[in-house]
Amino acid sequence: xxxxxxxxxxxxxxxxxxxxxxxxLYFPAGARMLPLVIGxxxxxxxAIQLVSELRKSDSEQAxxxxxxxxxxxxxxxxxxxxxxxxxGFTYGSPVMIAAYLSIRAKEKWYTVLIGAALVWVxxxxxxxxxIGIVLYEGIIPPMFIVY
Amino acid sequence: MNIDIAxxxxxxxxxxxxxxxxxxxxxxxxxxxxxxxxxxxxxxVVLLIPFVFxxxxxxxxxxxxxxxxxxxTGGSIPSILFGIPGDGTSTAVVLDxxxxxxxxxxxxxxxxxxxxxxxGGVLGAVFLGLLLPVLRPIVLAFSPAEFFLLAILxxxxxxxxxGKNVVKGLVLGLLGLMxxxxxLDPSTGGPRYTFGHLFLxxxxxxxxxxxxxxxxxxxxxxxSGQGVVDYSDxxxxxxxxxxxxxxxxxxxxxxxxxxxxxxxxAVIGLIPGLGGDAASWxxxxxAVQSSKTPERFGKGAVEGVIAPETANNSKEGGALLPTxxxxxxxxxxxxxxxxxxxxxxIQPGPTIVTENIDLVWMLIWALAVSNVLCVVILLGLTPWLxxxxxxxxxLLIPFVxxxxxxxxxxxxxxxxxxILIFFLGCLGYMCRRxxxxxxxxxxxxVLGPVAEDSLHKALALWGPSFFLRPxxxxxxxxxxxxxxxxxxxxxxxxxxxxxxx
Numbered sequence: 001x002x003x004x005x006x007x008x009x010x011x012x013x014x015x016x017x018x019x020x021x022x023x024x025l026y027f028p029a030g031a032r033m034l035p036l037v038i039g040x041x042x043x044x045x046x047a048i049q050l051v052s053e054l055r056k057s058d059s060e061q062a063x064x065x066x067x068x069x070x071x072x073x074x075x076x077x078x079x080x081x082x083x084x085x086x087x088g089f090t091y092g093s094p095v096m097i098a099a100y101l102s103i104r105a106k107e108k109w110y111t112v113l114i115g116a117a118l119v120w121v122x123x124x125x126x127x128x129x130x131i132g133i134v135l136y137e138g139i140i141p142p143m144f145i146v147y
Numbered sequence: 148m149n150i151d152i153a154x155x156x157x158x159x160x161x162x163x164x165x166x167x168x169x170x171x172x173x174x175x176x177x178x179x180x181x182x183x184x185x186x187x188x189x190x191x192v193v194l195l196i197p198f199v200f201x202x203x204x205x206x207x208x209x210x211x212x213x214x215x216x217x218x219x220t221g222g223s224i225p226s227i228l229f230g231i232p233g234d235g236t237s238t239a240v241v242l243d244x245x246x247x248x249x250x251x252x253x254x255x256x257x258x259x260x261x262x263x264x265x266x267g268g269v270l271g272a273v274f275l276g277l278l279l280p281v282l283r284p285i286v287l288a289f290s291p292a293e294f295f296l297l298a299i300l301x302x303x304x305x306x307x308x309x310g311k312n313v314v315k316g317l318v319l320g321l322l323g324l325m326x327x328x329x330x331l332d333p334s335t336g337g338p339r340y341t342f343g344h345l346f347l348x349x350x351x352x353x354x355x356x357x358x359x360x361x362x363x364x365x366x367x368x369x370x371s372g373q374g375v376v377d378y379s380d381x382x383x384x385x386x387x388x389x390x391x392x393x394x395x396x397x398x399x400x401x402x403x404x405x406x407x408x409x410x411x412x413a414v415i416g417l418i419p420g421l422g423g424d425a426a427s428w429x430x431x432x433x434a435v436q437s438s439k440t441p442e443r444f445g446k447g448a449v450e451g452v453i454a455p456e457t458a459n460n461s462k463e464g465g466a467l468l469p470t471x472x473x474x475x476x477x478x479x480x481x482x483x484x485x486x487x488x489x490x491x492x493i494q495p496g497p498t499i500v501t502e503n504i505d506l507v508w509m510l511i512w513a514l515a516v517s518n519v520l521c522v523v524i525l526l527g528l529t530p531w532l533x534x535x536x537x538x539x540x541x542l543l544i545p546f547v548x549x550x551x552x553x554x555x556x557x558x559x560x561x562x563x564x565x566i567l568i569f570f571l572g573c574l575g576y577m578c579r580r581x582x583x584x585x586x587x588x589x590x591x592x593v594l595g596p597v598a599e600d601s602l603h604k605a606l607a608l609w610g611p612s613f614f615l616r617p618x619x620x621x622x623x624x625x626x627x628x629x630x631x632x633x634x635x636x637x638x639x640x641x642x643x644x645x646x647x648x
Binding site: 004005007008011012015016019022023027028030031034035038039041042045046048049052062065066069070072073074076077078080081084085089093096097100101104105107111115119123126127131132133135136 | 197198200201202312314315317318319321322324325328332334335337339340363366367370371372373541542544545546548549552553556557562565566568569572573574576577578580581583598599602
């Protein structure tokens with residue numbers, strides 16, 4: 001199985017190669033100067049780093065527990081972003097705080113309740129009504145609530 | 148120096164109840180986040196960013212800077228009480244601070260740390276204030292040609308100083324620059340790397356990039372069990388205010404050392420990328436060298452606490468200088484502040500000297516006053532500092548995630564930023580996990596637009612001959628010098644390590 005350090009170096013090389021290719025193919029001469037000036041050394045240096053990682057013999061594999069924890073946390077982060085995109089900040093944030101505190105952190109019910117209420121109060125009374133910021137409403141709430 | 152503006156802004160700061168209120172919120176928060184291993188001061192600033200949205204520029208900047216200024220003071224608390232540095236810059240304090248605690252002098256060590264931090268913070272701000280009249284003509288002499296080279300120098304410096312592997316640092320610095328090119332090209336007006344998405348026409352904003360590179364990776368690491376520290380054995384120990392006061396007096400007993408290390412810290416802060424680790428270790432080394440009894444160090448010498456702590460806080464005064472006047476952040480924390488300043492409508496750069504000098508003075512005083520406030524507040528909280536061990540940082544993860552997403556959304560009012568921050572956050576975590584230094588990326592994102600804009604202007608004004616301007620030549624020499632220094636250092640280290648020769 002490929003190690004994370006090799007994947008990271010490979011990803012850097014892929015990003016720079018794609019950026020340079022796009023600049024060469026699609027940008028007019030004036031617009032592609034700096035992306036090429038920066039991108040070409042980026043390709044060379046990331047290729048050097050990838051070769052260096054491939055030559056390394058020592059393994060830096062994380063323990064299965066750490067790896068599982070990482071995947072779970074990335075999934076939680078993705079869930080936070082998705083739920084907020086669909087429900088907006090005012091409704092999505094308390095839902096996700098409650099979900100995280102109860103499912104992941106396994107907190108007592110009153111901690112969960114206080115956490116969710118606290119974030120709702122901050123968003124509603126500090127940001128929306130206090131500072132006057134229009135928070136992102138999400139995709140679903142505007143279908144049911146007239147703002 | 149315009150004395151009226153200098154002291155008028157101090158008077159305004161001290162008599163404006165709103166600004167004092169903001170500082171009273173920011174200072175304990177900054178100390179708290181600094182004191183929590185696994186959280187760190189940058190996360191505190193990240194959490195505050197959404198709250199400054201819509202604030203007056205001065206109020207928002209004072210709030211954020213006050214918080215940032217005292218992070219290192221908080222960072223010394225777990226170093227001294229539990230032997231665990233709150234942040235990287237507090238590692239030097241562990242050597243003697245924790246030994247003092249083990250010798251039953253924890254209160255005195257805390258006092259020395261608070262006093263030294265306060266003195267260092269104030270002297271760092273004074274240093275910046277005194278440099279202003281000298282700096283003004285230098286800043287105004289800089290043309291687009293010099294700003295382009297300064298941007299390149301900033302990235303080279305940070306890449307060569309931010310870790311053992313300069314290639315990784317340079318790759319991430321270049322990647323930051325590439326990210327900065329997303330959006331409309333300033334010379335042709337055509338879209339670059341926008342992939343047909345309108346929200347990318349304005350580019351990827353700095354706040355999203357910084358949040359993704361710092362807040363998100365730290366939360367993923369904390370949530371997956373990395374960086375969680377258990378120091379419950381040391382919990383709830385009480386410390387007396389009189390012991391702490393004795394430590395504060397120690398700073399004045401060693402006034403020469405305090406002055407020298409404050410000055411060294413402020414000068415190191417001026418150099419982008421050298422950072423707090425270097426400042427604290429260099430000053431610790433100086434304390435050992437200049438002591439008549441160097442054998443006491445490492446066994447609980449109070450000078451071993453004073454020297455790194457003064458340097459840690461005074462370097463913020465120095466670091467504010469390139470951040471404000473050249474828009475070249477001296478550290479990742481300053482890059483975060485720079486992004487927030489831009490969001491508040493403050494445009495760092497040479498024009499700040501001519502158009503916004505009162506803001507500069509306000510920030511200088513905020514730096515000094517917040518350090519003094521922090522000492523007073525922490526002195527009052529002394530009896531309860533041992534209870535810090537009861538706080539569970541993982542509980543804060545969902546709140547940090549929500550406020551990071553909120554900060555990212557508010558920075559450009561685009562919900563698409565929530566998708567962008569996810570992908571950049573995963574990239575940031577990969578970098579953290581595999582020891583790719585993240586500061587060059589952030590500096591690249593910040594300096595990218597400056598570099599590109601300056602290059603186009605310089606080419607339009609002088610053509611390629613702009614490289615031959617006198618200040619340009621000095622900057623080119625500094626760029627070559629920083630790379631040569633890195634190569635020399637690497638070769639020396641490889642010779643010194645047995646088996647590598």
